[in-house]
Amino acid sequence: MDGIINVDKSSGMTSFDVVRKVKKILKMRKVGHTGTLDPLATGILVICTGRATKLAQSIEGEAKTYVAGFELGYKTTTYDIEGEVVDRSDVLVTREEVEGILEKFRGEIDQVPPMYSALKVDGKRLYELAREGVEIERKSRRVTIDKLELVNFDGRKGTLLCEVSKGTYIRSLIYDIGEELKTFGVMTSLRRTQVGGYDLSTAYTIDEMERMAEAGDMSFHKGVEESFQYPEIELTGEKNIKLFNNGNTVVYRKADGKYRVYSEGKFLGLATIVRNRLKGYKYYNV
Known part of the structure:
Protein backbone atom coordinates (compact mmCIF):
# COMPACT_ATOMS: atom_id res chain seq x y z
CA MET A 1 0.00 0.00 0.00
CA ASP A 2 1.13 3.53 -0.76
CA GLY A 3 0.79 5.44 2.46
CA ILE A 4 2.00 7.38 5.47
CA ILE A 5 3.18 6.33 8.93
CA ASN A 6 3.44 8.83 11.74
CA VAL A 7 6.39 7.53 13.79
CA ASP A 8 7.38 8.60 17.29
CA LYS A 9 11.14 8.12 17.02
CA SER A 10 13.06 6.98 20.09
CA SER A 11 16.32 8.54 21.22
CA GLY A 12 19.46 6.82 19.97
CA MET A 13 18.01 5.89 16.59
CA THR A 14 18.98 7.59 13.36
CA SER A 15 16.31 8.46 10.82
CA PHE A 16 17.77 5.75 8.57
CA ASP A 17 17.38 3.23 11.43
CA VAL A 18 13.66 4.04 11.48
CA VAL A 19 13.37 3.59 7.70
CA ARG A 20 15.22 0.27 7.88
CA LYS A 21 12.93 -1.04 10.64
CA VAL A 22 9.79 0.11 8.82
CA LYS A 23 10.94 -1.70 5.68
CA LYS A 24 11.29 -4.87 7.73
CA ILE A 25 7.90 -4.47 9.43
CA LEU A 26 6.05 -3.77 6.17
CA LYS A 27 8.19 -6.05 4.02
CA MET A 28 8.48 -3.14 1.58
CA ARG A 29 11.51 -1.69 -0.17
CA LYS A 30 10.25 1.77 -1.13
CA VAL A 31 10.22 3.64 2.18
CA GLY A 32 11.50 7.14 2.95
CA HIS A 33 11.42 9.72 5.74
CA THR A 34 10.40 13.37 5.53
CA GLY A 35 13.04 15.24 7.51
CA THR A 36 16.04 14.02 9.44
CA LEU A 37 15.99 13.85 13.22
CA ASP A 38 19.34 13.60 15.02
CA PRO A 39 19.88 10.40 17.06
CA LEU A 40 19.54 12.45 20.27
CA ALA A 41 16.12 13.74 19.22
CA THR A 42 12.77 12.01 19.70
CA GLY A 43 9.32 12.56 18.30
CA ILE A 44 7.55 12.91 14.98
CA LEU A 45 9.24 11.41 11.93
CA VAL A 46 6.72 11.03 9.12
CA ILE A 47 7.43 8.02 6.91
CA CYS A 48 6.16 7.65 3.32
CA THR A 49 5.81 4.33 1.53
CA GLY A 50 5.42 3.27 -2.07
CA ARG A 51 4.38 6.01 -4.47
CA ALA A 52 3.61 8.24 -1.50
CA THR A 53 7.36 8.81 -1.22
CA LYS A 54 6.75 11.46 -3.89
CA LEU A 55 5.00 13.45 -1.16
CA ALA A 56 8.00 13.39 1.19
CA GLN A 57 9.37 16.74 0.06
CA SER A 58 6.00 18.43 0.54
CA ILE A 59 5.57 17.04 4.06
CA GLU A 60 9.15 17.98 4.93
CA GLY A 61 8.35 21.56 3.96
CA GLU A 62 5.62 21.87 6.62
CA ALA A 63 6.16 23.88 9.81
CA LYS A 64 7.50 21.95 12.79
CA THR A 65 7.09 22.23 16.55
CA TYR A 66 9.79 21.26 19.04
CA VAL A 67 10.29 21.14 22.78
CA ALA A 68 14.00 21.67 23.41
CA GLY A 69 16.02 21.39 26.58
CA PHE A 70 19.09 23.61 26.92
CA GLU A 71 21.87 24.46 29.33
CA LEU A 72 23.95 27.62 29.54
CA GLY A 73 27.58 27.95 30.52
CA TYR A 74 29.48 25.71 28.13
CA LYS A 75 30.05 25.09 24.43
CA THR A 76 30.42 21.85 22.49
CA THR A 77 31.57 20.97 18.98
CA THR A 78 28.10 19.81 17.97
CA TYR A 79 26.07 22.45 19.86
CA ASP A 80 24.44 19.62 21.85
CA ILE A 81 25.43 17.33 24.74
CA GLU A 82 26.81 14.66 22.40
CA GLY A 83 29.73 16.86 21.37
CA GLU A 84 33.08 17.56 22.99
CA VAL A 85 33.14 20.46 25.46
CA VAL A 86 35.45 23.13 24.05
CA ASP A 87 34.77 26.19 26.23
CA ARG A 88 33.05 27.29 29.43
CA SER A 89 31.61 30.51 30.84
CA ASP A 90 30.83 31.70 34.37
CA VAL A 91 28.37 34.36 33.21
CA LEU A 92 25.11 34.22 35.17
CA VAL A 93 21.83 34.92 33.39
CA THR A 94 18.35 35.70 34.73
CA ARG A 95 15.05 34.45 33.33
CA GLU A 96 14.16 38.01 32.37
CA GLU A 97 17.36 38.33 30.35
CA VAL A 98 16.64 35.10 28.48
CA GLU A 99 13.08 36.15 27.70
CA GLY A 100 14.32 39.54 26.54
CA ILE A 101 16.79 37.97 24.12
CA LEU A 102 14.20 35.60 22.62
CA GLU A 103 12.42 38.51 20.96
CA LYS A 104 15.44 38.94 18.66
CA PHE A 105 14.91 35.45 17.29
CA ARG A 106 11.19 35.58 16.52
CA GLY A 107 10.09 36.03 12.93
CA GLU A 108 12.44 35.72 9.96
CA ILE A 109 16.10 35.34 10.90
CA ASP A 110 19.36 34.37 9.20
CA GLN A 111 20.82 31.16 10.60
CA VAL A 112 24.16 29.49 9.94
CA PRO A 113 23.86 25.67 9.89
CA PRO A 114 26.15 23.80 12.31
CA MET A 115 29.19 21.94 11.03
CA TYR A 116 27.79 18.74 12.50
CA SER A 117 24.84 18.53 10.11
CA ALA A 118 23.79 16.44 7.13
CA LEU A 119 24.04 19.32 4.65
CA LYS A 120 26.23 18.56 1.66
CA VAL A 121 29.07 20.72 0.33
CA ASP A 122 30.72 19.54 -2.89
CA GLY A 123 29.11 16.15 -2.45
CA LYS A 124 30.29 15.63 1.12
CA ARG A 125 28.20 15.99 4.26
CA LEU A 126 29.29 18.63 6.73
CA TYR A 127 29.48 16.19 9.63
CA GLU A 128 31.95 14.08 7.65
CA LEU A 129 34.21 17.09 7.22
CA ALA A 130 33.78 17.99 10.90
CA ARG A 131 34.88 14.51 11.96
CA GLU A 132 38.02 15.01 9.88
CA GLY A 133 38.73 18.20 11.79
CA VAL A 134 37.82 20.40 8.82
CA GLU A 135 35.64 23.45 9.36
CA ILE A 136 34.40 25.42 6.38
CA GLU A 137 32.47 28.64 6.07
CA ARG A 138 28.72 28.02 5.85
CA LYS A 139 26.32 30.40 4.19
CA SER A 140 23.50 31.65 6.39
CA ARG A 141 19.97 30.94 5.25
CA ARG A 142 16.64 32.50 5.99
CA VAL A 143 14.36 30.62 8.38
CA THR A 144 11.20 31.60 10.23
CA ILE A 145 10.59 31.24 13.96
CA ASP A 146 6.82 31.51 14.39
CA LYS A 147 6.86 30.83 18.12
CA LEU A 148 9.67 30.87 20.67
CA GLU A 149 8.68 30.61 24.32
CA LEU A 150 10.65 29.96 27.49
CA VAL A 151 8.77 27.18 29.27
CA ASN A 152 11.04 27.05 32.32
CA PHE A 153 14.48 28.22 33.44
CA ASP A 154 16.39 27.75 36.71
CA GLY A 155 19.31 30.07 36.01
CA ARG A 156 21.27 27.50 34.04
CA LYS A 157 18.96 24.87 32.54
CA GLY A 158 15.70 25.47 30.75
CA THR A 159 13.17 24.42 28.12
CA LEU A 160 12.05 26.16 24.94
CA LEU A 161 8.90 25.69 22.87
CA CYS A 162 9.65 26.41 19.22
CA GLU A 163 7.48 26.52 16.09
CA VAL A 164 9.76 26.87 13.08
CA SER A 165 9.99 26.61 9.33
CA LYS A 166 11.73 23.91 7.32
CA GLY A 167 15.51 23.95 7.61
CA THR A 168 15.70 25.45 11.10
CA TYR A 169 18.36 23.94 13.36
CA ILE A 170 17.29 24.11 17.00
CA ARG A 171 20.88 23.40 18.06
CA SER A 172 22.04 26.50 16.18
CA LEU A 173 19.16 28.52 17.60
CA ILE A 174 20.20 27.67 21.16
CA TYR A 175 23.86 28.32 20.33
CA ASP A 176 22.98 31.76 18.93
CA ILE A 177 20.82 32.56 21.97
CA GLY A 178 23.81 31.74 24.17
CA GLU A 179 26.00 34.06 22.12
CA GLU A 180 23.50 36.90 22.51
CA LEU A 181 23.50 36.31 26.28
CA LYS A 182 27.34 36.64 26.30
CA THR A 183 27.70 33.03 27.39
CA PHE A 184 27.29 29.62 25.72
CA GLY A 185 24.22 27.53 25.07
CA VAL A 186 23.98 23.78 24.45
CA MET A 187 20.95 21.71 23.47
CA THR A 188 20.39 18.92 26.00
CA SER A 189 17.25 17.31 24.56
CA LEU A 190 14.89 17.67 21.60
CA ARG A 191 11.41 16.35 20.98
CA ARG A 192 9.56 17.09 17.75
CA THR A 193 5.88 17.22 18.67
CA GLN A 194 4.34 18.21 15.35
CA VAL A 195 5.03 18.28 11.60
CA GLY A 196 2.24 20.01 9.70
CA GLY A 197 -0.92 18.10 10.58
CA TYR A 198 0.91 15.20 12.23
CA ASP A 199 1.31 15.22 16.00
CA ASP A 217 -2.86 -5.19 12.77
CA MET A 218 -1.40 -2.77 10.20
CA SER A 219 -3.68 0.15 11.06
CA PHE A 220 -0.65 2.36 11.80
CA HIS A 221 -0.02 2.42 8.03
CA LYS A 222 -2.49 4.96 6.68
CA GLY A 223 -3.43 5.29 3.03
CA VAL A 224 -2.88 8.60 1.26
CA GLU A 225 -6.62 9.26 1.05
CA GLU A 226 -6.97 8.86 4.83
CA SER A 227 -3.77 10.72 5.68
CA PHE A 228 -4.62 13.98 3.93
CA GLN A 229 -7.96 15.32 5.06
CA TYR A 230 -8.27 17.93 2.33
CA PRO A 231 -11.68 18.91 0.91
CA GLU A 232 -13.04 16.60 -1.78
CA ILE A 233 -13.69 17.55 -5.39
CA GLU A 234 -15.16 15.53 -8.24
CA LEU A 235 -13.36 15.35 -11.58
CA THR A 236 -15.44 14.46 -14.64
CA GLY A 237 -14.71 13.80 -18.26
CA GLU A 238 -12.40 11.12 -19.63
CA LYS A 239 -10.02 13.71 -21.06
CA ASN A 240 -9.69 15.59 -17.76
CA ILE A 241 -9.11 12.38 -15.81
CA LYS A 242 -6.43 11.29 -18.25
CA LEU A 243 -4.74 14.70 -18.05
CA PHE A 244 -4.77 14.55 -14.24
CA ASN A 245 -3.42 11.01 -14.09
CA ASN A 246 -0.60 11.99 -16.43
CA GLY A 247 0.39 14.95 -14.23
CA ASN A 248 -1.01 17.62 -16.54
CA THR A 249 -3.05 20.72 -15.66
CA VAL A 250 -6.84 20.64 -15.77
CA VAL A 251 -9.11 23.72 -15.81
CA TYR A 252 -11.21 23.59 -12.63
CA ARG A 253 -13.07 26.56 -11.18
CA LYS A 254 -12.61 26.35 -7.45
CA ALA A 255 -10.93 28.33 -4.68
CA ASP A 256 -7.15 28.00 -4.49
CA GLY A 257 -6.04 25.23 -2.15
CA LYS A 258 -5.26 21.54 -1.72
CA TYR A 259 -7.85 18.88 -2.49
CA ARG A 260 -8.56 15.16 -2.65
CA VAL A 261 -9.68 14.32 -6.17
CA TYR A 262 -12.39 11.73 -6.93
CA SER A 263 -14.17 10.42 -10.00
CA GLU A 264 -17.44 8.54 -9.49
CA GLY A 265 -16.44 7.81 -5.90
CA LYS A 266 -12.96 6.54 -6.78
CA PHE A 267 -10.01 8.32 -5.19
CA LEU A 268 -7.66 9.58 -7.91
CA GLY A 269 -5.09 11.43 -5.82
CA LEU A 270 -4.16 14.77 -4.31
CA ALA A 271 -4.15 18.06 -6.15
CA THR A 272 -3.65 21.78 -5.81
CA ILE A 273 -5.78 24.44 -7.45
CA VAL A 274 -4.19 27.76 -8.27
CA ARG A 275 -6.13 30.33 -10.31
CA ASN A 276 -8.61 27.72 -11.54
CA ARG A 277 -5.85 25.37 -12.62
CA LEU A 278 -5.84 21.92 -11.02
CA LYS A 279 -2.75 19.75 -10.97
CA GLY A 280 -1.70 16.58 -9.20
CA TYR A 281 -0.09 17.51 -5.88
CA LYS A 282 3.66 17.13 -6.35
CA TYR A 283 2.81 14.86 -9.30
CA TYR A 284 1.33 12.26 -6.96
CA ASN A 285 -1.69 10.26 -8.07
CA VAL A 286 -2.82 6.70 -7.71
Missing part, protein backbone atom coordinates in the same frame (compact mmCIF):
# COMPACT_ATOMS: atom_id res chain seq x y z
CA LEU A 200 2.06 12.82 18.85
CA SER A 201 -1.60 11.91 19.38
CA THR A 202 -1.54 9.78 16.21
CA ALA A 203 2.09 8.60 16.33
CA TYR A 204 3.40 5.08 16.89
CA THR A 205 6.75 3.94 18.25
CA ILE A 206 8.70 1.24 16.43
CA ASP A 207 8.00 -1.18 19.30
CA GLU A 208 4.27 -0.51 19.03
CA MET A 209 4.29 -1.09 15.27
CA GLU A 210 6.24 -4.33 15.63
CA ARG A 211 3.73 -5.68 18.18
CA MET A 212 0.77 -4.60 16.04
CA ALA A 213 2.25 -6.16 12.90
CA GLU A 214 2.88 -9.46 14.71
CA ALA A 215 -0.81 -9.47 15.64
CA GLY A 216 -1.81 -8.77 12.03
Whole structure:
Protein backbone atom coordinates (compact mmCIF):
# COMPACT_ATOMS: atom_id res chain seq x y z
CA MET A 1 0.00 0.00 0.00
CA ASP A 2 1.13 3.53 -0.76
CA GLY A 3 0.79 5.44 2.46
CA ILE A 4 2.00 7.38 5.47
CA ILE A 5 3.18 6.33 8.93
CA ASN A 6 3.44 8.83 11.74
CA VAL A 7 6.39 7.53 13.79
CA ASP A 8 7.38 8.60 17.29
CA LYS A 9 11.14 8.12 17.02
CA SER A 10 13.06 6.98 20.09
CA SER A 11 16.32 8.54 21.22
CA GLY A 12 19.46 6.82 19.97
CA MET A 13 18.01 5.89 16.59
CA THR A 14 18.98 7.59 13.36
CA SER A 15 16.31 8.46 10.82
CA PHE A 16 17.77 5.75 8.57
CA ASP A 17 17.38 3.23 11.43
CA VAL A 18 13.66 4.04 11.48
CA VAL A 19 13.37 3.59 7.70
CA ARG A 20 15.22 0.27 7.88
CA LYS A 21 12.93 -1.04 10.64
CA VAL A 22 9.79 0.11 8.82
CA LYS A 23 10.94 -1.70 5.68
CA LYS A 24 11.29 -4.87 7.73
CA ILE A 25 7.90 -4.47 9.43
CA LEU A 26 6.05 -3.77 6.17
CA LYS A 27 8.19 -6.05 4.02
CA MET A 28 8.48 -3.14 1.58
CA ARG A 29 11.51 -1.69 -0.17
CA LYS A 30 10.25 1.77 -1.13
CA VAL A 31 10.22 3.64 2.18
CA GLY A 32 11.50 7.14 2.95
CA HIS A 33 11.42 9.72 5.74
CA THR A 34 10.40 13.37 5.53
CA GLY A 35 13.04 15.24 7.51
CA THR A 36 16.04 14.02 9.44
CA LEU A 37 15.99 13.85 13.22
CA ASP A 38 19.34 13.60 15.02
CA PRO A 39 19.88 10.40 17.06
CA LEU A 40 19.54 12.45 20.27
CA ALA A 41 16.12 13.74 19.22
CA THR A 42 12.77 12.01 19.70
CA GLY A 43 9.32 12.56 18.30
CA ILE A 44 7.55 12.91 14.98
CA LEU A 45 9.24 11.41 11.93
CA VAL A 46 6.72 11.03 9.12
CA ILE A 47 7.43 8.02 6.91
CA CYS A 48 6.16 7.65 3.32
CA THR A 49 5.81 4.33 1.53
CA GLY A 50 5.42 3.27 -2.07
CA ARG A 51 4.38 6.01 -4.47
CA ALA A 52 3.61 8.24 -1.50
CA THR A 53 7.36 8.81 -1.22
CA LYS A 54 6.75 11.46 -3.89
CA LEU A 55 5.00 13.45 -1.16
CA ALA A 56 8.00 13.39 1.19
CA GLN A 57 9.37 16.74 0.06
CA SER A 58 6.00 18.43 0.54
CA ILE A 59 5.57 17.04 4.06
CA GLU A 60 9.15 17.98 4.93
CA GLY A 61 8.35 21.56 3.96
CA GLU A 62 5.62 21.87 6.62
CA ALA A 63 6.16 23.88 9.81
CA LYS A 64 7.50 21.95 12.79
CA THR A 65 7.09 22.23 16.55
CA TYR A 66 9.79 21.26 19.04
CA VAL A 67 10.29 21.14 22.78
CA ALA A 68 14.00 21.67 23.41
CA GLY A 69 16.02 21.39 26.58
CA PHE A 70 19.09 23.61 26.92
CA GLU A 71 21.87 24.46 29.33
CA LEU A 72 23.95 27.62 29.54
CA GLY A 73 27.58 27.95 30.52
CA TYR A 74 29.48 25.71 28.13
CA LYS A 75 30.05 25.09 24.43
CA THR A 76 30.42 21.85 22.49
CA THR A 77 31.57 20.97 18.98
CA THR A 78 28.10 19.81 17.97
CA TYR A 79 26.07 22.45 19.86
CA ASP A 80 24.44 19.62 21.85
CA ILE A 81 25.43 17.33 24.74
CA GLU A 82 26.81 14.66 22.40
CA GLY A 83 29.73 16.86 21.37
CA GLU A 84 33.08 17.56 22.99
CA VAL A 85 33.14 20.46 25.46
CA VAL A 86 35.45 23.13 24.05
CA ASP A 87 34.77 26.19 26.23
CA ARG A 88 33.05 27.29 29.43
CA SER A 89 31.61 30.51 30.84
CA ASP A 90 30.83 31.70 34.37
CA VAL A 91 28.37 34.36 33.21
CA LEU A 92 25.11 34.22 35.17
CA VAL A 93 21.83 34.92 33.39
CA THR A 94 18.35 35.70 34.73
CA ARG A 95 15.05 34.45 33.33
CA GLU A 96 14.16 38.01 32.37
CA GLU A 97 17.36 38.33 30.35
CA VAL A 98 16.64 35.10 28.48
CA GLU A 99 13.08 36.15 27.70
CA GLY A 100 14.32 39.54 26.54
CA ILE A 101 16.79 37.97 24.12
CA LEU A 102 14.20 35.60 22.62
CA GLU A 103 12.42 38.51 20.96
CA LYS A 104 15.44 38.94 18.66
CA PHE A 105 14.91 35.45 17.29
CA ARG A 106 11.19 35.58 16.52
CA GLY A 107 10.09 36.03 12.93
CA GLU A 108 12.44 35.72 9.96
CA ILE A 109 16.10 35.34 10.90
CA ASP A 110 19.36 34.37 9.20
CA GLN A 111 20.82 31.16 10.60
CA VAL A 112 24.16 29.49 9.94
CA PRO A 113 23.86 25.67 9.89
CA PRO A 114 26.15 23.80 12.31
CA MET A 115 29.19 21.94 11.03
CA TYR A 116 27.79 18.74 12.50
CA SER A 117 24.84 18.53 10.11
CA ALA A 118 23.79 16.44 7.13
CA LEU A 119 24.04 19.32 4.65
CA LYS A 120 26.23 18.56 1.66
CA VAL A 121 29.07 20.72 0.33
CA ASP A 122 30.72 19.54 -2.89
CA GLY A 123 29.11 16.15 -2.45
CA LYS A 124 30.29 15.63 1.12
CA ARG A 125 28.20 15.99 4.26
CA LEU A 126 29.29 18.63 6.73
CA TYR A 127 29.48 16.19 9.63
CA GLU A 128 31.95 14.08 7.65
CA LEU A 129 34.21 17.09 7.22
CA ALA A 130 33.78 17.99 10.90
CA ARG A 131 34.88 14.51 11.96
CA GLU A 132 38.02 15.01 9.88
CA GLY A 133 38.73 18.20 11.79
CA VAL A 134 37.82 20.40 8.82
CA GLU A 135 35.64 23.45 9.36
CA ILE A 136 34.40 25.42 6.38
CA GLU A 137 32.47 28.64 6.07
CA ARG A 138 28.72 28.02 5.85
CA LYS A 139 26.32 30.40 4.19
CA SER A 140 23.50 31.65 6.39
CA ARG A 141 19.97 30.94 5.25
CA ARG A 142 16.64 32.50 5.99
CA VAL A 143 14.36 30.62 8.38
CA THR A 144 11.20 31.60 10.23
CA ILE A 145 10.59 31.24 13.96
CA ASP A 146 6.82 31.51 14.39
CA LYS A 147 6.86 30.83 18.12
CA LEU A 148 9.67 30.87 20.67
CA GLU A 149 8.68 30.61 24.32
CA LEU A 150 10.65 29.96 27.49
CA VAL A 151 8.77 27.18 29.27
CA ASN A 152 11.04 27.05 32.32
CA PHE A 153 14.48 28.22 33.44
CA ASP A 154 16.39 27.75 36.71
CA GLY A 155 19.31 30.07 36.01
CA ARG A 156 21.27 27.50 34.04
CA LYS A 157 18.96 24.87 32.54
CA GLY A 158 15.70 25.47 30.75
CA THR A 159 13.17 24.42 28.12
CA LEU A 160 12.05 26.16 24.94
CA LEU A 161 8.90 25.69 22.87
CA CYS A 162 9.65 26.41 19.22
CA GLU A 163 7.48 26.52 16.09
CA VAL A 164 9.76 26.87 13.08
CA SER A 165 9.99 26.61 9.33
CA LYS A 166 11.73 23.91 7.32
CA GLY A 167 15.51 23.95 7.61
CA THR A 168 15.70 25.45 11.10
CA TYR A 169 18.36 23.94 13.36
CA ILE A 170 17.29 24.11 17.00
CA ARG A 171 20.88 23.40 18.06
CA SER A 172 22.04 26.50 16.18
CA LEU A 173 19.16 28.52 17.60
CA ILE A 174 20.20 27.67 21.16
CA TYR A 175 23.86 28.32 20.33
CA ASP A 176 22.98 31.76 18.93
CA ILE A 177 20.82 32.56 21.97
CA GLY A 178 23.81 31.74 24.17
CA GLU A 179 26.00 34.06 22.12
CA GLU A 180 23.50 36.90 22.51
CA LEU A 181 23.50 36.31 26.28
CA LYS A 182 27.34 36.64 26.30
CA THR A 183 27.70 33.03 27.39
CA PHE A 184 27.29 29.62 25.72
CA GLY A 185 24.22 27.53 25.07
CA VAL A 186 23.98 23.78 24.45
CA MET A 187 20.95 21.71 23.47
CA THR A 188 20.39 18.92 26.00
CA SER A 189 17.25 17.31 24.56
CA LEU A 190 14.89 17.67 21.60
CA ARG A 191 11.41 16.35 20.98
CA ARG A 192 9.56 17.09 17.75
CA THR A 193 5.88 17.22 18.67
CA GLN A 194 4.34 18.21 15.35
CA VAL A 195 5.03 18.28 11.60
CA GLY A 196 2.24 20.01 9.70
CA GLY A 197 -0.92 18.10 10.58
CA TYR A 198 0.91 15.20 12.23
CA ASP A 199 1.31 15.22 16.00
CA LEU A 200 2.06 12.82 18.85
CA SER A 201 -1.60 11.91 19.38
CA THR A 202 -1.54 9.78 16.21
CA ALA A 203 2.09 8.60 16.33
CA TYR A 204 3.40 5.08 16.89
CA THR A 205 6.75 3.94 18.25
CA ILE A 206 8.70 1.24 16.43
CA ASP A 207 8.00 -1.18 19.30
CA GLU A 208 4.27 -0.51 19.03
CA MET A 209 4.29 -1.09 15.27
CA GLU A 210 6.24 -4.33 15.63
CA ARG A 211 3.73 -5.68 18.18
CA MET A 212 0.77 -4.60 16.04
CA ALA A 213 2.25 -6.16 12.90
CA GLU A 214 2.88 -9.46 14.71
CA ALA A 215 -0.81 -9.47 15.64
CA GLY A 216 -1.81 -8.77 12.03
CA ASP A 217 -2.86 -5.19 12.77
CA MET A 218 -1.40 -2.77 10.20
CA SER A 219 -3.68 0.15 11.06
CA PHE A 220 -0.65 2.36 11.80
CA HIS A 221 -0.02 2.42 8.03
CA LYS A 222 -2.49 4.96 6.68
CA GLY A 223 -3.43 5.29 3.03
CA VAL A 224 -2.88 8.60 1.26
CA GLU A 225 -6.62 9.26 1.05
CA GLU A 226 -6.97 8.86 4.83
CA SER A 227 -3.77 10.72 5.68
CA PHE A 228 -4.62 13.98 3.93
CA GLN A 229 -7.96 15.32 5.06
CA TYR A 230 -8.27 17.93 2.33
CA PRO A 231 -11.68 18.91 0.91
CA GLU A 232 -13.04 16.60 -1.78
CA ILE A 233 -13.69 17.55 -5.39
CA GLU A 234 -15.16 15.53 -8.24
CA LEU A 235 -13.36 15.35 -11.58
CA THR A 236 -15.44 14.46 -14.64
CA GLY A 237 -14.71 13.80 -18.26
CA GLU A 238 -12.40 11.12 -19.63
CA LYS A 239 -10.02 13.71 -21.06
CA ASN A 240 -9.69 15.59 -17.76
CA ILE A 241 -9.11 12.38 -15.81
CA LYS A 242 -6.43 11.29 -18.25
CA LEU A 243 -4.74 14.70 -18.05
CA PHE A 244 -4.77 14.55 -14.24
CA ASN A 245 -3.42 11.01 -14.09
CA ASN A 246 -0.60 11.99 -16.43
CA GLY A 247 0.39 14.95 -14.23
CA ASN A 248 -1.01 17.62 -16.54
CA THR A 249 -3.05 20.72 -15.66
CA VAL A 250 -6.84 20.64 -15.77
CA VAL A 251 -9.11 23.72 -15.81
CA TYR A 252 -11.21 23.59 -12.63
CA ARG A 253 -13.07 26.56 -11.18
CA LYS A 254 -12.61 26.35 -7.45
CA ALA A 255 -10.93 28.33 -4.68
CA ASP A 256 -7.15 28.00 -4.49
CA GLY A 257 -6.04 25.23 -2.15
CA LYS A 258 -5.26 21.54 -1.72
CA TYR A 259 -7.85 18.88 -2.49
CA ARG A 260 -8.56 15.16 -2.65
CA VAL A 261 -9.68 14.32 -6.17
CA TYR A 262 -12.39 11.73 -6.93
CA SER A 263 -14.17 10.42 -10.00
CA GLU A 264 -17.44 8.54 -9.49
CA GLY A 265 -16.44 7.81 -5.90
CA LYS A 266 -12.96 6.54 -6.78
CA PHE A 267 -10.01 8.32 -5.19
CA LEU A 268 -7.66 9.58 -7.91
CA GLY A 269 -5.09 11.43 -5.82
CA LEU A 270 -4.16 14.77 -4.31
CA ALA A 271 -4.15 18.06 -6.15
CA THR A 272 -3.65 21.78 -5.81
CA ILE A 273 -5.78 24.44 -7.45
CA VAL A 274 -4.19 27.76 -8.27
CA ARG A 275 -6.13 30.33 -10.31
CA ASN A 276 -8.61 27.72 -11.54
CA ARG A 277 -5.85 25.37 -12.62
CA LEU A 278 -5.84 21.92 -11.02
CA LYS A 279 -2.75 19.75 -10.97
CA GLY A 280 -1.70 16.58 -9.20
CA TYR A 281 -0.09 17.51 -5.88
CA LYS A 282 3.66 17.13 -6.35
CA TYR A 283 2.81 14.86 -9.30
CA TYR A 284 1.33 12.26 -6.96
CA ASN A 285 -1.69 10.26 -8.07
CA VAL A 286 -2.82 6.70 -7.71
